[in-house]
Amino acid sequence: MKEGPDIARIAALIGDPARANMLTALMSGKALTAAELAAEAGVTPQTASVHLGKMTEVHILHKRRQGRHRYYAIRDENVADVIAGLMGLAEKAGLTRTRTGPRDAALRTARSCYNHLAGDMGVRLFDALYERGYLSRSGEDLRLTDTGRDFFTDFGIDFSALEQKTSPMCRECLDWSARRSHLSGNLGRAILDRLIELNWAARDTNSRAIIFTKRGKAAFIDAFG
Amino acid sequence: MKEGPDIARIAALIGDPARANMLTALMSGKALTAAELAAEAGVTPQTASVHLGKMTEVHILHKRRQGRHRYYAIRDENVADVIAGLMGLAEKAGLTRTRTGPRDAALRTARSCYNHLAGDMGVRLFDALYERGYLSRSGEDLRLTDTGRDFFTDFGIDFSALEQKTSPMCRECLDWSARRSHLSGNLGRAILDRLIELNWAARDTNSRAIIFTKRGKAAFIDAFG
DNA sequence: CAAATGCTTCGTTCTGGATCGAAGTGTGAA
DNA sequence: TTCACACTTCGATCCAGAACGAAGCATTTG
Numbered sequence: 001m002k003e004g005p006d007i008a009r010i011a012a013l014i015g016d017p018a019r020a021n022m023l024t025a026l027m028s029g030k031a032l033t034a035a036e037l038a039a040e041a042g043v044t045p046q047t048a049s050v051h052l053g054k055m056t057e058v059h060i061l062h063k064r065r066q067g068r069h070r071y072y073a074i075r076d077e078n079v080a081d082v083i084a085g086l087m088g089l090a091e092k093a094g095l096t097r098t099r100t101g102p103r104d105a106a107l108r109t110a111r112s113c114y115n116h117l118a119g120d121m122g123v124r125l126f127d128a129l130y131e132r133g134y135l136s137r138s139g140e141d142l143r144l145t146d147t148g149r150d151f152f153t154d155f156g157i158d159f160s161a162l163e164q165k166t167s168p169m170c171r172e173c174l175d176w177s178a179r180r181s182h183l184s185g186n187l188g189r190a191i192l193d194r195l196i197e198l199n200w201a202a203r204d205t206n207s208r209a210i211i212f213t214k215r216g217k218a219a220f221i222d223a224f225g
Numbered sequence: 226m227k228e229g230p231d232i233a234r235i236a237a238l239i240g241d242p243a244r245a246n247m248l249t250a251l252m253s254g255k256a257l258t259a260a261e262l263a264a265e266a267g268v269t270p271q272t273a274s275v276h277l278g279k280m281t282e283v284h285i286l287h288k289r290r291q292g293r294h295r296y297y298a299i300r301d302e303n304v305a306d307v308i309a310g311l312m313g314l315a316e317k318a319g320l321t322r323t324r325t326g327p328r329d330a331a332l333r334t335a336r337s338c339y340n341h342l343a344g345d346m347g348v349r350l351f352d353a354l355y356e357r358g359y360l361s362r363s364g365e366d367l368r369l370t371d372t373g374r375d376f377f378t379d380f381g382i383d384f385s386a387l388e389q390k391t392s393p394m395c396r397e398c399l400d401w402s403a404r405r406s407h408l409s410g411n412l413g414r415a416i417l418d419r420l421i422e423l424n425w426a427a428r429d430t431n432s433r434a435i436i437f438t439k440r441g442k443a444a445f446i447d448a449f450g
Numbered sequence: 451c452a453a454a455t456g457c458t459t460c461g462t463t464c465t466g467g468a469t470c471g472a473a474g475t476g477t478g479a480a
Numbered sequence: 481t482t483c484a485c486a487c488t489t490c491g492a493t494c495c496a497g498a499a500c501g502a503a504g505c506a507t508t509t510g
Contacts, residue, residue: 005312005313005315005316005320005321006245006315006320006321007239007245007248007249007308007311007312007315008239008240008241008242008244008245008246009240009315009318009320010240010311010314010315010318010320011236011237011239011240011245011311012236012237012240012241013240014232014233014236014240015233015234015235015236015237015238015239015240016233016237016497016498017233018498018499019233020231020232020233020236021233023232024232033456033457034456034457034458035455035456035457043498043499043500044499044500044501045456045457045458046457046458046459046499046500046501046502047498047499047500048457049457049458049459050458050459050497050498050499051498052457053458058314058318058320059314059317059318060314060318067456067507067508068455068456068457068506068507068508069456069457069507070456070457070458078310078313078314078317079314081310082307082310082311082314083232085303085306085307085310086232086235086236086307087230087232088230088303089235089283089284089285089303089304089307090230090231090232090234090235091230092284092303093234093235093283093284093285095230095231095234095235095283096230096231141390143390165366166366166367166368166369166393166394166395166410168393241467241468242468243468243469258486258487259486259487259488260486260487268468268469268470269469269470269471270486270487270488271469271470271471271472271487271488271489272468272469272470273487274487274488274489275468275469275488275489276468277487278488292477292478292486293476293477293478293485293486293487294477294486294487295486295487451510452509452510453508453509453510454507454508454509454510455506455507455508455509456505456506456507456508457504457505457506457507458503458504458505458506459502459503459504459505460501460502460503460504461500461501461502461503462499462500462501463498463499463500463501464497464498464499465495465496465497465498465499466495466496466497466498467494467495467496468493468494468495468496469492469493469494469495470491470492470493471490471491471492471493472489472490472491473488473489473490473491474487474488474489474490475486475487475488475489476485476486476487476488477484477485477486477487478483478484478485478486479482479483479484479485480481480482480483480484
């Protein structure tokens with residue numbers, strides 16, 4: 001009751017099941033219409049409208065009119081980060097939404113998280129790199145070792161470009177489907193790009209799933225398994 | 226209602242005013258007793274007990290028994306990050322808790338955020354660096370310019386050590402007291418360390434406040450103001 | 451123009467959960 | 481042993497806010 005910002009208001013908004021479902025749906029990054037979000041949340045359009053209004057008011061969502069549609073999207077990266085963080089906490093606490101849809105299996109296997117590889121394949125990759133000594137941890141920081149650098153140079157990653165950037169090369173990202181870390185950062189991004197470039201995998205057009213080709217999956221396991 | 230973790234449960238927990246107050250109090254990093262947290266939240270011990278039980282159950286809090294006291298603390302960095310993120314969102318949305326306590330002024334002026342300088346002084350520093358062309362933005366990324374590097378070398382920052390690390394040199398950090406960004410990343414950390422080394426400022430022992438000495442404040446304004 | 455569609459506003463109902471008094475459990479002190 | 485203290489559990493109350501039917505507004509289509 002003393003200093004600081006009122007986290008309760010925002011957290012309470014995220015904390016309603018209907019709104020949480022909407023936000024989870026919007027975490028794909030796509031903008032969705034009010035009706036789509038109502039369906040996603042399992043409520044009537046009236047109810048959804050109220051929810052969306054509240055979330056827009058506190059700048060969690062962004063609203064764009066287009067014809068007779070209203071498109072809603074996650075406002076910015078800061079909001080997305082918080083929601084991703086909550087997903088991590090929820091997963092670690094073992095809190096999962098009950099009904100699992102058909103697309104889930106694919107998402108759990110491999111999906112994009114921001115721009116790097118997440119899901120089982122992502123965790124597998126991370127573990128393998130660490131085990132082989134390509135990555136090393138010092139405190140909170142994650143470093144790419146020299147042998148790791150050599151390995152990925154062979155794999156076709158252009159480090160001269162990556163090292164220009166000031167954003168971190170390697171980071172651990174905690175995500176929901178496995179309760180473990182996978183690799184993010186510049187390298188994480190570059191690896192996913194390369195996987196797609198090699199035609200080992202492709203992005204699904206209407207979800208965040210990453211679909212491995214048969215050959216791609218075999219090659220991936222061969223390279224990192 | 227389909228895939229993924231249930232963020233609603235956790236967010237709803239954080240979203241209750243009493244619990245949010247407790248969590249805000251615990252963000253200092255200290256462990257507090259159930260009674261202290263009850264007072265902080267403005268509820269009776271019975272009510273507090275229920276709240277604390279729920280938060281412990283979903284692994285937001287950590288409970289430690291000691292004699293007839295129970296000490297509660299934020300469970301880990303992941304939880305702290307989410308709460309800090311929520312504070313950022315709340316501040317940006319203009320949602321502040323009404324009553325402002327006595328220690329607030331110091332915290333708003335200057336405090337540590339992870340290991341870098343936040344608060345008015347932090348924002349001031351960031352603005353000055355940007356204005357002078359020591360920092361430049363390219364898209365999401367923040368870069369230290371060559372003149373900036375020269376400046377901070379003169380200031381006594383050892384870049385040979387900093388550049389070893391893979392974590393980012395410069396990042397923008399959104400925090401609650403000003404609705405603006407301040408500098409984090411390796412450089413942000415190094416600057417705060419250097420300020421303390423120079424005796425321009427010192428960490429307060431029982432809060433996250435950074436106390437500037439009279440001479441230190443003058444020197445800071447002279448250097449960055 | 452009218453009709454259909456997409457969304458919002460209003461008014462009402464109803465329930466989950468916060469709250470506290472009272473009583474119970476466990477620990478430490480006298 | 482008895483008392484005081486710290487905390488928890490139980491039971492009852494009570495209210496904020498989620499939900500939806502109905503009606504209203506705006507835009508596109510026919």
